[in-house]
Amino acid sequence: MNFDLADHHQLLRRTVRDFAEQEVAPVAEELDRTKSFPYEIVRKLGELDLMGIPFPERYGGAGGDSLAYSIAVEELARVDSSVAITLCAHTSLGTQPIYLFGSEEQKLEWMPRLCRGERLGAFGLTEPEAGSDAGNTQTRAVLEDGEWVINGTKQFITNAGTDISGVVVITAVTGQQDHSAAARSGDRPEREISNLLVANGTLGYEQGEPYRKMGWNASDTRPLMFTDCRVPAENLVGARGAGLRQFFHILDVGRIGVAAMGVGLAQGALDQALAYAKERRAFGRPISKFHAIQAKLVDLSTEIEATRLLVHKAACLKDLGRNFTLIAAQAKLKSGRLAVRAADEAVQIHGGYGYIEEYPVCRFYRDAKILTIGEGTDEVQEIVIARALGV
Numbered sequence: 001m002n003f004d005l006a007d008h009h010q011l012l013r014r015t016v017r018d019f020a021e022q023e024v025a026p027v028a029e030e031l032d033r034t035k036s037f038p039y040e041i042v043r044k045l046g047e048l049d050l051m052g053i054p055f056p057e058r059y060g061g062a063g064g065d066s067l068a069y070s071i072a073v074e075e076l077a078r079v080d081s082s083v084a085i086t087l088c089a090h091t092s093l094g095t096q097p098i099y100l101f102g103s104e105e106q107k108l109e110w111m112p113r114l115c116r117g118e119r120l121g122a123f124g125l126t127e128p129e130a131g132s133d134a135g136n137t138q139t140r141a142v143l144e145d146g147e148w149v150i151n152g153t154k155q156f157i158t159n160a161g162t163d164i165s166g167v168v169v170i171t172a173v174t175g176q177q178d179h180s181a182a183a184r185s186g187d188r189p190e191r192e193i194s195n196l197l198v199a200n201g202t203l204g205y206e207q208g209e210p211y212r213k214m215g216w217n218a219s220d221t222r223p224l225m226f227t228d229c230r231v232p233a234e235n236l237v238g239a240r241g242a243g244l245r246q247f248f249h250i251l252d253v254g255r256i257g258v259a260a261m262g263v264g265l266a267q268g269a270l271d272q273a274l275a276y277a278k279e280r281r282a283f284g285r286p287i288s289k290f291h292a293i294q295a296k297l298v299d300l301s302t303e304i305e306a307t308r309l310l311v312h313k314a315a316c317l318k319d320l321g322r323n324f325t326l327i328a329a330q331a332k333l334k335s336g337r338l339a340v341r342a343a344d345e346a347v348q349i350h351g352g353y354g355y356i357e358e359y360p361v362c363r364f365y366r367d368a369k370i371l372t373i374g375e376g377t378d379e380v381q382e383i384v385i386a387r388a389l390g391v
């Protein structure tokens, strides 16, 4: 077993770290404060081949693996979570379904522009009545004269409402398999759920106003409305009725990225706390000399190291083509909780300054909480893990 990253992974880490420190760090506070989408940064990420890391070069991707992707996401989140989630949702949730399940025509039409970062991809699963209970999708699509007619509402969707948003893949009920057994037992009848591709600008597809959020302020999150929205029959992604299976797989893959975000945020919080603790003096000494402060720093650095290994293991298992559902859920659960605690401790170490927006840890604190909610809540990860343990 070799824990050293390969040369190309180390090079990628250095490249993204330099980019994050030189291009993202100087503007992160302002983008957050003004709730401005980071168009210029996304353009540069595209130029650096970072908007399609795990996709083959023939579709415009960088031909990287999941480990490369998790390293890049971690490095961005170490500096700013809004930028990291923009890349993460675009890659794992927006582009991934097209790559994994789309037709060759869909891939050729969308992937090159998505991988270059000229267009952003989004994934519309969550609805007012379907969050953790994602199978309770109420959005419907009916096939009429060779077109899907879509009606319904999605909520909390990332990347769908920017000037460069190109396409959203949504789940919709395309039929009802009203089994008599389900009807007799009173269970919810099985529903045929499929994934459909809807391009921005399609008549009947509208994006609502952005939400006022606790954090991730520079990322785009909105409700989506579909009113007699018609898309060609060919916009079905993969087989009709395969939507549930597809999105469970997409969420598994996505968890690796979100877990890497948790490690990155925790590492960034630790870096800030460490630097501050060495500089800030109290009782005639740097506060880093007090055992209570050292204990926090020591504990965080240990937890971060362990959680990073979990994330890398999940990514490597995926790259080896092995089952990674359990480890990805464990990594996501662990890293979300760690990010929240690391941001909390970093604020604590900054004392009153931690509560003031001019220090990045204040933003990190607001950005951390969503990592225990998005891409499957902690409680949902516990269900996934318990199922894998056979309990």
Ligand SMILES: Cc1cc2nc3c(=O)[nH]c(=O)nc-3n(C[C@H](O)[C@H](O)[C@H](O)COP(=O)(O)OP(=O)(O)OC[C@H]3O[C@@H](n4cnc5c(N)ncnc54)[C@H](O)[C@@H]3O)c2cc1C
Residues within 6 Å of the ligand: 089, 093, 122, 123, 124, 125, 126, 130, 131, 132, 133, 155, 156, 157, 158, 159, 213, 216, 221, 370, 373, 374, 375, 376, 377, 378, 379, 380
């Ligand atoms: C900023 C942001 C960006 C997002 N981006 C996207 C996106 O791009 N695409 C997308 O599709 N969605 C997105 N989401 C939605 C996100 O994935 C959901 O909010 C999340 O899955 C939880 O669903 P919910 O909000 O409906 O909560 P609910 O499902 O209503 O859960 C409420 C509480 O009940 C608990 N709970 C529910 N069921 C169970 C159970 N069986 N056992 C134990 N506890 C349970 C939950 O864990 C939670 O604590 C985003 C959300 C936010 C806030």
